[in-house]
Amino acid sequence: MTALTALWKREIIKFVRDRSRIIGALGQPLGFWLLLGFGFQGTFRMPSNGDAAVGYMEFLFPGVIAMVLLFTALFSxxxxxxxxxxxxxxxxxxxxTSRLSLVLGATLGGATLALLQAALFLFLLPLSGLHPTPLGLVILVGVCALIGISFTALGVLFAWRMETTRGFHAVMNLVLLPMWLLSGAVFPLTGVPAPLRWVMTLNPVTYGVSALRQSLYWPASAPDASAPLGLSIAVSAVFAALILYLTARAVRRPLFGD
Amino acid sequence: MAEPAVSVQRVTHRYGDHVALCDVTFDVEAGSFFGLLGPNGGGKTTLFRILSTLLRPTEGTAAVFGADTARAPHAVRRKLGVIFQQPALDDELTVSENLRIHGALYGLGKRDLTRRIGTLLERFGLEKRARDRVKALSGGLQRRVDLARGLLHSPRLLLLDEPTTGLDPVARRSFWDALEPLRRDEGATIIVATHLLDEADACDRIGILDRGRLVALGSPEALKAELGDATLWLSADDPRALAESIRARLGFEARVIGAQVQVRHPDPPAILPALYETFGDALKSATVRTPTLEDVFMVHAGHALDEAAHGETLPA
Known part of the structure; x- marks a missing residue:
């Protein structure tokens, strides 16, 4: 067992043995999907036209997958x-052990957990009205892995200098929640005022959500997606690489301030 | 002389304005049992962080078997086993899962690791608990598992930071008994940070750290012998005034330490009558005793060991 696989395995065992974490990680997105979905189903009209118009539950589904990924990854x-x-x-x-393998072990562990949680959520697909193709699902899993890696690495980056879990929760609420809300997960990019649209265009999560949305409709183009599949995946991959780089650099510093 | 296990040269460390260590210099001989005695906030943990490569000293150098802890941390880490104040174990994982993960961090192969885990669990009387989750073990057993964790890679130097915190005397005794074969058979060097006098007394040599300064260094016996055959301690309502008048009226060397007055004299019992005659009711009690390490600490630090070190706290 190498250091990297040992750390990866540790994350998985710890998660599996902690039942409250599993229930919380599944319950929260399920609640969001059902409450927001049923709540807006009747009133929310998608900007997409005619026959392509989708119901709100269907629209929200990839957004909730993104939520599962973001929160599980960062929380780990x-x-x-x-x-x-x-x-x-x-x-x-x-x-x-090199700092890099510590970071990669923790990152891959957290990303795996995020991926497993997202996979569990996919069992609700039949209720969503979506009918992805097998290859579309393969793309979806790949995108999930990318998002999982980015946000676990981002979590390591925050956690490295943080001394209390309180501070960590503050980051979750001040950074992660807005990033998710302004990603095209809850409402589409089209039809929002220009300044907000700019913020959403610059938000890396927008491309993750868009990639998830596109893969669920693949090979057709998804209605109300923020960007084409190729661009979405490319931006997500660049974001993952950037965060991994920053994190690997940050952990070279000593744990305690000089 | 053989290469020392640890060589600390003029190490000073500051957290912002707070001076945690001030010009500390000492060597630890390979194969010896060295103690760092001092109150909490005295600088022990900072020194340990420097030795274990978690912190770079602001000034000065520290080396472990010749490898500089700031410039060659990787070489130091291979030689080092560290037991922290809190066990580095995951509660939800079993004893053997914990040990396997830490063994992997040291790059131990599966076969070596299995054998080593077997040896250590047997040595520490834990062989029947290998499959138990750590949270099911008592505090004393958890400490022993943590000790096994620190010894997986057979380190040449073992750093123990207050390793018996929170243990009852019986568990403390058995913790130290478990360490005995390591020194005897494997020739490991052990450094323990402690504020417990009996633990320091068991060391070959000790350094006394108070408010970041190394105020005394030597074997416990030699340090105690420096104080003479007996020490004399007086208590009074106003120790400062008493010390002053002892100096003025009897010409003895007297100083205030904590709430007491220590009088230096080669033969303390002989001067007791003179003291009582001169000061009578002002003396509440007089104690003559063979010097202990606590006396050594008080004489060198100028205050009692359990006195809070002026509210100094260590940043996390």
């Missing part, structure tokens, strides 16, 4: 903050 790194004092992190840092 909260243990880094908790372990600052409890010893595991320090023990890992005094071991002759």
């Amino acid at each position: 790194t909260i243990s880094i903050v908790e372990e600052r004092k409890s010893g595991f992190l320090q023990a890992a840092l005094v071991a002759p």
